[in-house]
Amino acid sequence: MPLIEIPDLAALDDAQQGLTASLDAAVADLVDLTDVDLSGLTVVPARCDAQGNLVRDDATVLYGDGSGSYFGADGNESTWNYGDGSGSDIDGDSSTWNYGDGSGSYIDGNMSIWNYGDGSGSYIDGDVSIWIYGDGSGSHIDGSASIWNYGDGSGSYVDGSASIWNYGDGSGSYITGRVSMRNNGDGTGTVNGVATAMEPLPPLPRLGASPPLAALQPLAPSCGTLVTLPGGVLFDFGSAELRPEAGAVLDAVAEALGGPLARTSTVTVEGHTDSVSDDAFNLALSQRRADSVVDALVGRGVGAPLEAVGFGETLPVAANEIGGVDNPAGRQLNRRVEILIPPV
Incomplete structure (x- = not known):
């Protein structure tokens, strides 16, 4: 079964720490x-x-309540810290948001990364859609190919020519246009209808959860x-x-x-x-x-x-x-x- 991988959403922390302005x-x-x-x-x-x-x-504009903003000289960049742990950074087509409750997002053109703060998250671009649901389950969809992990040991892989299923109890199947393999989970199985011995399939491991984002710190007093x-x-x-x-x-x-x-x-x-x-x-x-x-x-x-x-x-x-x-x-x-x- 192909693995589901997702970019490290915790990296959003680094993208949102550019606010170092102070205020009084x-x-x-x-x-x-x-x-x-x-x-x-x-x-x-x-x-x-x-x-x-x-x-x-x-x-740099400083508002005195821990909030502030920065506007780049070229007019394309703006950074905001709202003083309540949330903030944003927008630079041309790229934008980073921290909502202060552990959730956040990064969007750059047609690519977006979301962390929903409850262990779930997603990565989407023009070709790939990856979801982590925070309960051990997730999915990876790339064109006609899709991978699903249901978080209970079962999962599937389906593309235009083949499908693979693991039912989490040792049984599973592999089907293409010319080959049909079934594992009954009890040491037996069939290949194109012919009985044969098969080891039970191990269950799929649960997917990890996305760690919540750290809230932005309020801006420090000015000098x-x-x-x-x-x-x-x-x-x-x-x-x-x-x-x-x-x-x-x-x-x-x-x-x-x-x-x-x-x-x-x-x-x-x-x-x-x-x-x-x-x-x-x-x-x-x-x-x-x-x-x-x-x-x-x-x-x-x-x-x-x-x-x-x-x-x-x-x-x-x-x-x-x-x-x-x-x-x-x-x-x-x-x-x-x-x-x-x-x-x-």
């Missing part, structure tokens, strides 16, 4: 900043890697709130002196930081530039700009520890050039100050 409701503390009339200002939950380094990925201030509003080109127009947003940031005693953990102010000028100049300029913002916040009564760090042109968020051609819009995005505010 700290952005609610800075809601006033969203009302500041300053083009380009963004306030988002900050996401950090295992070492605590800031991950700059604006495509704070990231406020991005466009450099074009804060500074003139090549300058580290704050423009008068920067006063409104710096007033709002200072108020959001909560006064002298609201925070004891260090707030990091980062300066970033585009790639115009050389590395040394940009590094020094970014440091002076970060220092200017720190001085302005201290002057507005912020008592939280503030650290100014300049990164120059080393951490762009957009391309300074595309195909060797200058990209002014990208350079504008790279000229910025980012303020990383840890959770209270």
Whole structure:
């Protein structure tokens, strides 16, 4: 009797662990900043890697209840964690779902794998259909050929030219267009009607069950709130002196930081530039700009520890050039100050 095999549905676990984004409701503390009339200002939950380094990925959306989503830059990929153990990942024609109750699915074109969470599962593509029913039974259908295991020691194989039956009690049969073999299960049998001795057939072994999928873990708390201030509003080109127009947003940031005693953990102010000028100049300029913002916040009564760090042109968020051609819009995005505010 041909064997029934099915892909390891537990492998769906690996396909659904790509959600590593983190989340915190700290952005609610800075809601006033969203009302500041300053083009380009963004306030988002900050996401950090295992070492605590800031991950700059604006495509990740974090909702504060353990849920979150990620959208790929090419528009074809989206990943969701719903915070209750369920989640999904869709990438072009491929989609993976975990329903949080031990069940899940993987679909890629005309191929689909399902785990129903109760020990049953299936694999279906354009040619093959395989089912595991979780009670030791299952089936494999490939065109005109079908294999059945009924979970009680019996089973069958049928294709266009032959059929094989095992009745689970030692008896069975094999029939083609020219040959008919029957095993009576008592040591006797016939071949095309002629009696002969035959060993009883062993029963078919039961099929295993599909293990339930592990639920997705809720997303962990974030490492704070990231406020991005466009450099074009804060500074003139090549300058580290704050423009008068920067006063409104710096007033709002200072108020959001909560006064002298609201925070004891260090707030990091980062300066970033585009790639115009050389590395040394940009590094020094970014440091002076970060220092200017720190001085302005201290002057507005912020008592939280503030650290100014300049990164120059080393951490762009957009391309300074595309195909060797200058990209002014990208350079504008790279000229910025980012303020990383840890959770209270």
